[in-house]
Amino acid sequence: MSTFQELELxxxxxxxxxxxxxxxxxxxxxxxxxxxxxxxxxLAQAxxxxxxxxxxxLGLLQRLDSNSIRTQALVLCPTRELADQVGKELRRLAMAIPNVKxxxxxxxxxxxxxLASLTHAPHIVVGTPGRVQELLHKQALDVSGIEVLVLDEADRMLDMGFEKSIKDILKRLPRARQSLLFSATWPDEIRELAKTSLREPVEVAVEGADSRPQVDARFFEVTLDAxxxxxxxxxxxxxxxxxxxxxNTKRDVDDVAEALANAGFAAAALHGDLEQRDRDEVLVRFSNRSLSVLVASDVAARGLDVKDLACVVNYELPTDPDVYLHRTGRTARAGESGLALNLVTPRENSRALQIEDRSGEKLRWERAPLNARPADVPKAAMRTLRxxxxxxxxxxxxxxxGALTGAAGLKAADIGKIDVFATRSYVAIRADLLKAAVAGLQAGKIKGRSFRVRAL
Structure with a gap:
């Protein structure tokens, strides 16, 4: 196929x-x-x-019946950001099809x-596995009419710990459906997922699709108190x-985050006891580089996707080797290598051996550099203004x-990521310019209005 005109769209x-x-x-x-x-x-590698x-x-819109008020297509994505992008692209492609929801x-x-948007069934649902699963459990989403399932960036979804959610969703979908799986890599886990979700798939791959990236994993045997x-x-x-x-526990998450913060690291905790607003705030600060260390539990980190994550540390090895692979897989994206540092007490040696068996490679053991009173702690390059x-x-x-580069007098290069939520907005500012940014916004206005501004 060399032109779109060759297709009977x-x-x-x-x-x-x-x-x-x-x-x-x-x-x-x-x-x-x-x-x-x-x-x-x-099954596509792209x-x-x-x-x-x-x-x-184009494939799912070609077979969509916009006159039939039922959910006909489901697209699962690893992150909210990717789901937003996919939704915008699908709406653009559906511009000339009347009444597509x-x-x-x-x-x-x-x-x-x-929940309100599901009162009248949408034709297409684009979502993340965790939220889609939640709505299915609440019986708020009817998937009995699904004709097309798309698993987009499936390898990232597995790396982020969504395997169980995806399998639960698959059980609830009609068997007589078309399934499309797109992934940048084809590790064994993707092949296994393809076996359970696709029927006699056509396999296609394009040049430039990445091989599974390498993780530089290092193991350090330490005592519990060290x-x-x-x-x-x-x-x-x-x-x-x-x-x-x-x-592995919420108590460790809090204790480790507090110890790091007291030592001068830009660190914060993320676990299931946090309110959603506080969770969003921590994730925003980490993604915009205002925090350099995020201490997290597996449940809280599910769905976490940070571009160019440099390092993953297992403060305690998980009991399941697959969880270890999901954790460490987050630090190797787009062909880049990643770093995984693993602290192992003597009682965790059996877990390390399980990981060795699962990976099929000898583990690399090194001596840990102990430093209980660190000096010259690296500071985060950015700070967050709320x-x-x-x-x-x-x-x-x-x-x-506009307000920051106008009344506050900052340059665009001094301003990082801007996140706007329903009732709050967050902006990353070069750390040494934070006070000037806060003072400028407090003295001036945004869209002609004064809003409360504070530094985090």
């Missing part, structure tokens, strides 16, 4: 393709669209940015509005820009940027 999709300026199909579109449009299951969203989007069902935002000193010593030795420290206003106040990222 409905006129509305041909119109959308022309409006979007699509000229020549990308390699993944050329390989996957013909079998997708023929109704076959497809990296981010290869055009895969348009490939499965698409619902975004993702974690990290209030459940109420999503763990915190070992952790601090390793953080000072390697000085990673961003680190997630996994603990504005008590958000989408309900019609606030947009551009409004915040």
């Amino acid at each position: 409905i006129p509305a999709l041909q119109q959308a393709i022309e409006a979007a300026g699509f000229d020549t199909p990308t390699p993944i579109q050329s390989l996957s669209l013909p079998p997708i449009l023929a109704g076959k299951d497809v 990296p981010t940015g290869s055009g895969k969203t348009a490939a499965f989007g 698409l619902s975004l069902l993702t974690g990290g935002i209030a459940l109420g509005p999503q 763990k915190t000193a070992a952790l601090m010593g390793l953080l000072l030795q390697h000085r990673p820009e961003s680190t997630v420290v996994f603990c 504005i008590d206003a958000g989408r309900t106040d019609k606030l947009r990222p551009g409004d915040v940027l």
Whole structure:
């Protein structure tokens, strides 16, 4: 397939393709669209940015019956951000199809509005596995009419710990459906998932799809009372820009985060006892580089996806080797190698042996550099400023940027990521300019209005 005209797409999709300026199909579109449009299951290896969203989007929209008020397509994505992108692309492709309703069902935002959106069934659902599973358990989402399932960036979903959620969702879907699985890598776990979710799939792969990235995993045998000193010593030795420290209990999460913060590290805790707003705040600060260390439990970190995560530390090894692989897989993305540091007490040696058996490789053991009273602790490059206003106040990222570069006198290069939620907004500011930014916004206005501003 060398042109979109070779496909027998409905006129509305041909119109959308022309409006979007699509000229020549990308390699993944050329390989996957013909079998997708023929109704076959497809297992596709394709990296981010290869055009895969348009490939499965055109396929599911081609068979969509917008006159039938039922949910006909489900797209599962690893993160809220990716789900948002996919939703926007599908809406763009569906621009000429009348009355198409698409619902975004993702974690990290209030459940109420999503429940309300399901009062009248959407034609298409794009969501993250955890939130979709939650809505299925509440019997708020009817998937009995699903005709197309898409698993987008499936390897990332597995690395982020969504395997059980995906399997639970699959059990609830009609067997007579088309299933499309897109993944940048094809490790054994993806092959196994394909066996259980696809029927005689057509396999396609494009050049540039990544092989499974390498994790530089190092193991350190330490006594229980020396763990915190070992952790601090390793953080000072390697000085990673961003680190997630996994603990097996909430108490350890709090204790380790407090110890690191008291020692001068930009660290915070993330576990299931946090309110959603506090959880969002911690995640925002970590993703915008205001926090350099996030201490987390497995449950709280499920769905966490941070671009360019430099390091994962297992403060305690998990009892399940697959959980270990999910944890450490977060630090190796887009072909980059990652660093995994593992603190192992003598009673955890059996867990280390299980990991060795599971990986099929000898573990690399080293001596931990103990440092209970660290000096020269690296500081986070950014700090976060919180504005008590958000989408309900019609606030947009551009409004915040304009106020900071205007009345506050900052340069655009001094300003990092801006996140706007329903009632709050967060902006990363170069650490040494935080006071000036707060003073400027407190003295000035945003969109002609004064809002409460504070530094975090």
